[in-house]
Amino acid sequence: MTAVVRHPTGADHARIDAIIDDWWGGRPMRRMLPRLFFEHFADTSFVVEEGDDLVAFLVAFVSDTRSDEAYIHFVGVRPDRRGEGHARALYERFFALAGERGCRSVGCITAPINEGSIAFHRSLGFDLVPGDADVGGTSVHTSYDGPGEDRVVFRRTLP
Numbered sequence: 001m002t003a004v005v006r007h008p009t010g011a012d013h014a015r016i017d018a019i020i021d022d023w024w025g026g027r028p029m030r031r032m033l034p035r036l037f038f039e040h041f042a043d044t045s046f047v048v049e050e051g052d053d054l055v056a057f058l059v060a061f062v063s064d065t066r067s068d069e070a071y072i073h074f075v076g077v078r079p080d081r082r083g084e085g086h087a088r089a090l091y092e093r094f095f096a097l098a099g100e101r102g103c104r105s106v107g108c109i110t111a112p113i114n115e116g117s118i119a120f121h122r123s124l125g126f127d128l129v130p131g132d133a134d135v136g137g138t139s140v141h142t143s144y145d146g147p148g149e150d151r152v153v154f155r156r157t158l159p
């Protein structure tokens, strides 16, 4: 079946809310992706579907504070559809969109425990923004998102 890429609507929140913890290997992620992203950042976000089946999604936006920067908040690919290039295709689609809107770089963050995400972002050409600690060879920003909420911070220059 052909994959269709479209912008999300508010109604997509319920579908993604229902699967997100499962797609993240049981980690509690739901509270980090409230409906407001689907209502107010739809033009810069995407879902991938095959028929009624959700295959992947990307939630991203152009920074309101720094207009030459874009930010990718979430990307997820259904576990049985990983390794097929869906996330790379969504990132490249967003890079093009962000470039058209005048952005010169894209940022994102991930949890140090998420080794798959770190490897994925390195493959996509992101650099790690140096943090204040080294965890197993990875530079980490300790308590970046609150006490104990360490994050790896990525940045990629756009052409």
Ligand SMILES: CC(C)(COP(=O)(O)OP(=O)(O)OC[C@H]1O[C@@H](n2cnc3c(N)ncnc32)[C@H](O)[C@@H]1OP(=O)(O)O)[C@@H](O)C(=O)NCCC(=O)NCCS
Residues within 6 Å of the ligand: 023, 024, 073, 074, 075, 076, 077, 078, 081, 082, 083, 084, 085, 086, 087, 088, 089, 110, 114, 115, 116, 117, 119, 120, 121, 123, 124
């Ligand atoms: C990370 C994730 C989005 C990757 O999606 P995907 O569709 O499988 O990735 P792609 O097939 O587009 O892979 C793109 C590149 O990343 C690499 N890559 C992807 N996942 C990887 C992993 N777990 N380990 C090592 N490399 C990985 C691929 O080898 C590929 O490299 P190449 O293009 O140079 O050959 C997916 O595994 C996922 O949904 N994980 C759970 C959610 C998550 O952690 N999201 C990121 C944080 S918001």
